[in-house]
Amino acid sequence: MSPQRLEFHPLTFVEEHDGITVGRPDAESYxxxxxxxxxLLRRLSEGMPVPDAADWYRAEFGESIDMEDFVAALHELRFIREDGESPAVRREVRFQRLGRAVFSPLAWSAYAALVVAALAVLVLLPALRPHADHVFFTSSLVAVQIVLTLSQVPAILLHESFHVLAGRRLGLPSRLSVGRRLYFLVVQTELDGLLSVPRRRRYLPFLAGMLADVLLFSLLTVTAALTGPNLVGRLGLAVAYLIVLRLAWQFYVFLRTDLYFVFTTALGCTNLHEATTAWLRGKFSRLPGVRESTSDDEDWSPRDRRVAPWFALISVAGVAFLLVTLAVAVVPVVAGFAVRTWTALTQGTSGGAGFWDSAVSVLLIVVQVVLLVVVSRRDRTSRKEAA
Known part of the structure; x- marks a missing residue:
């Protein structure tokens, strides 16, 4: 290999528990x-010629390294500038100033005041505390289903927007993308750029969505207290109840929720979910219906392997919390729908408004179940064909 100096794009070096995360944020390559x-990469990026870097490595660490393979890997990661390629320039991302304003000291003061006001309302007015009956803000079950479903769109956008702005505040190119869970369209935030900042600065972007949920819940609760038991107040309490369920969902860390990423960041892990899943399958592989793991353990860091047995206990606790949430918060809503529907269909006037409202409500549920079955079978067939 002839003497040469490699030209690099600006790189970030972040110390982790199991090594150093090197990244090129503009290309989201890490x-x-x-x-x-x-x-060794630092020496090369500082301008040390490749042969001299190989000699330095041998003298420093007492062994040789295949520089040709190492440099080829750096090319694949797009860390090295190709011939004629200009160095990447980090520019201020859009809405960076807005992100700083949303998480400024003044904003935090306003958030604290809103949350304190909501807590005072919940203490002084027990009737406004989250309850399954709040979901039925009107006697029309169809209106309940449609309005509450539509209300989740702005609520979810607010949640994800806080993730985005928390990332933009750090100058990271965080963004929203649209995905699918079964037959539902979902909005999700891509925060790969967090790998270029120290771990202590990653927590706020991960928790920003939950902060947005708490603030929206607080605002709706205070609004309900100010407006009284009119339609606006009742609708606010209904939406607030769903926000509580969404906050509870964040504790199901086995589903890789926002709190999962908080855990993995605090524990210094990189692929904890897959490592834990493989560990559990290995322990219970003899049980019927449990498939052996097909994951490649080379993708797991040593810390992933050490933490996986302990995180398995947290995952089991998350499943238990899920079951408790279903029993305490979801089952009462389902039961409320069932009782109201049964009463309207059996005791109401045949052909009356209540009868048809309940009938259409049942039809909407049936349509959702049918779509769920159809999409699930199609996805299962697609996976089999791909395999």
Missing amino acids: ATLPEDGAA
Whole structure:
């Protein structure tokens, strides 16, 4: 290999528990290297010729390294500038100033005042505390289903927007994308750029969505207290109840929720979900219906392997919390729908408004179940064909 100096794009080096995460934020390309590999990359990025870097590595760590393979890997990661390629320039991302304003000291003061006001309302007015009956803000079950479903769109957008702005505040190119869960369209935030900042600065972007949920719940609760038991107040309490369910959902860490990423960041893990799943399947592989893991353990860091047995206990606790939530918060809503529907269909006037409202409500539920079955079978067939 002839003497040469490689030209690099601006790189970030972030210390992790199991190595150094090196990244090129503008291209969202990252790799976790052992300390010796990161040290070698630093020398190369500082302008040390490749042969001299190989000699330095041998003298520093007492062994040789295949520089040709190492440099090829850096090319694949797009860390090295190709011939004629200009160095990447980090520019201020859009809405960075808005992100700083949303999480400024003044904003935090306003948020604290709103939450304190909501807590005071909940203490002084027990009737406004979250309850399953609040979901039925009107006697029309069809209106309940449609209005509450539509109300979740702005609520979810607010949740994800706080994630985005928390990332933009750090100058990271966080963005929203649209995905699908079964037959539902969902909005999700891509925060790969967080790998370029120290771990302590990642927590707010991960928790920002839950902050938005708490603020929206507080606003709706205070509004209900101010407006009284009119339609606006009742609708606010209905939406607030669903927000509580969404906050509870964040504790199902086995589903890789926002709190899952908080856990993995605090624990210094990179692929904890897959490592834990494989560990559990290995322990229960003899049980019927449990498939052996097909994951490649090379994708797991040593810390993933060490933490996986402990995180399995947290995952089991998350499943238990899910069951408790279903029993305490979801089953009463389902039971309320069932009782109201049964009463209207059996005791109401045949052909009356209540009868048809309940009939259409049942039809909407049936349509959702049918769509669920159809989409699930189609996805299962697609996976089999791909395999």
